[in-house]
Amino acid sequence: MDDSALFQALQDNQQDPQPTAVATIVSIDGPAYRGLGTQIAIRANAPVYGTISAGCLENDVRRHAELCFQDQRVHRVTYDATNDDELIWGMGTGCGGRIEIQITPLFDPAQTALLSWIEAVQQRRASGAFLQEIVADGAEAAGLCWLDGKGVTPAFPTSSLPSAAVIDMAMARLDRDGSDRRGRRPALLEEPSARWLFRPAAPPPAVLLVGAGSDVAPLITGFAGLGWQVEVIDHRPDQRDPNRYPAATWLTAERAKDFAARPAHRRDFAAAVIKGHHFERDAAWLAAVLKEAIPYVGVLGPRSRFERLVAHLAEQGTRFDAEQCARVYAPTGLDLGGENPAEVALSVVAEVMKETHRRTGAPLREKKGPIHERGSH
Known part of the structure; x- marks a missing residue:
């Protein structure tokens, strides 16, 4: 709670x-x-x-x-x-x-x-x-x-x-x-x-955002507004300025190959969203986060780019099993018709929340019974 x-x-x-x-x-x-x-x-x-x-x-x-x-x-x-x-x-x-x-x-x-x-x-x-x-x-x-x-x-x-x-x-x-x-x-x-x-x-849910930029700012504020802890990873020093993303909990420059060496509590994410513009780094991070028990792994961008990432990793000997594939959401987000960064962020945050709470995302007017799950005896 x-x-x-x-x-x-x-x-x-x-x-x-x-x-x-x-x-x-x-x-x-x-x-x-x-x-x-x-x-x-x-x-x-x-x-x-x-x-x-x-x-x-x-x-x-x-x-x-x-x-x-x-x-x-x-x-x-x-x-x-x-x-x-x-x-x-x-x-x-x-x-x-x-x-x-x-x-x-x-x-x-x-x-x-x-x-x-x-x-x-x-x-x-x-x-x-x-x-x-x-x-x-x-x-x-x-x-x-x-x-x-x-x-x-x-x-x-x-x-x-x-x-x-x-x-x-x-x-x-x-x-x-x-x-x-x-x-x-x-x-x-x-x-x-x-x-x-x-x-x-329990600790607040945490989300890992791989790749910074102006289009990530609405994602940071969206998750932070829900009370989530937000980590942003980017290799560029200017993108790790706390004044640029004041709502972020952590701003780091970690490499994908070092992620597994973190303490367990710093690998405990409810979701990870990969939004980079560097193909090799995105591929490395996709492989790294899927090795962890992160239930939601989202990849921003068209499905064709995600498929190229998977093919590239397969050529290098990294293949994903059915359980790992089931945790991937590519493209990430719900179909809300959004185009600008704020609209896209809303669709991503909404899908992550839906999956985290194991809900359908259907209109509440179609739901039978209480809106909220109540505590029990």
Whole structure:
């Protein structure tokens, strides 16, 4: 899940400490704008960090958070759009569902622990899940823990700890989805005496863009706008100027033959897109990225050029098997009718997102059931 809003709030608190709370969707019944486990952060004298609705609930959630600041207790609030009462009171969400939100004040050392855990995940040094206790309205505290392959770590010394049964359920989810961290979903883990929310935490998806240039700039901003980490590789020094591509996470000049020597976490890409204008370099990078377990490998340009790249590699003794070929998207992008760089970038980002989330890309009006996949019990 995306913890960037909470991370930003905690970072801001390092410079300007303020009373802080986190609001989490802990139950959904029917249609809702956001899914189970979605969070926003509220600081006393700052705008709300993140979104939990289409903009209709944030102000009211903030009002409840201010009560948390006063009594330092956990608050629960329910928004029920299954009847007309909310229209009378001016909420007007119109989603037609019922959601419960738990608002939990955050104190040190929990803030420090959360900041450290989220930072480790964002820097691709850790992967696991948060376990958040769901408690009654007015409770003095709610347990909060980090779970990974090493076990459970509480966020503060007096935190409640999940039972062995809950830990087993959570570990089963980590193990089951271990090969696809981005496929993990939040879930309620319940037993007679307690409920815990399982919130998976994996590094942001990363995309590798081979070849820079003005036509790559919209690709960089498109992926960065989704919260992805973006690496741009180009051999030209002027194309690695951070001022030229401020949204890029990394700008490097690495050669294809050195890619396999990287640490594993720096070869963990959800997608790679090859957009070079140098035939030999493009061929070398195509071979290099297909040796890795990168699920989406896109090649910009006409299909005929891609076929020449493959033929050239075959002449050199590099051939691709069926599994590798299935991961290649050439030409890359959806057929949206785009021609200019921004339109092409939109089609590429859309296709990568579609494949990453294993969706069809069909119009939502043709979809049966909920728009979003929800967490499970």
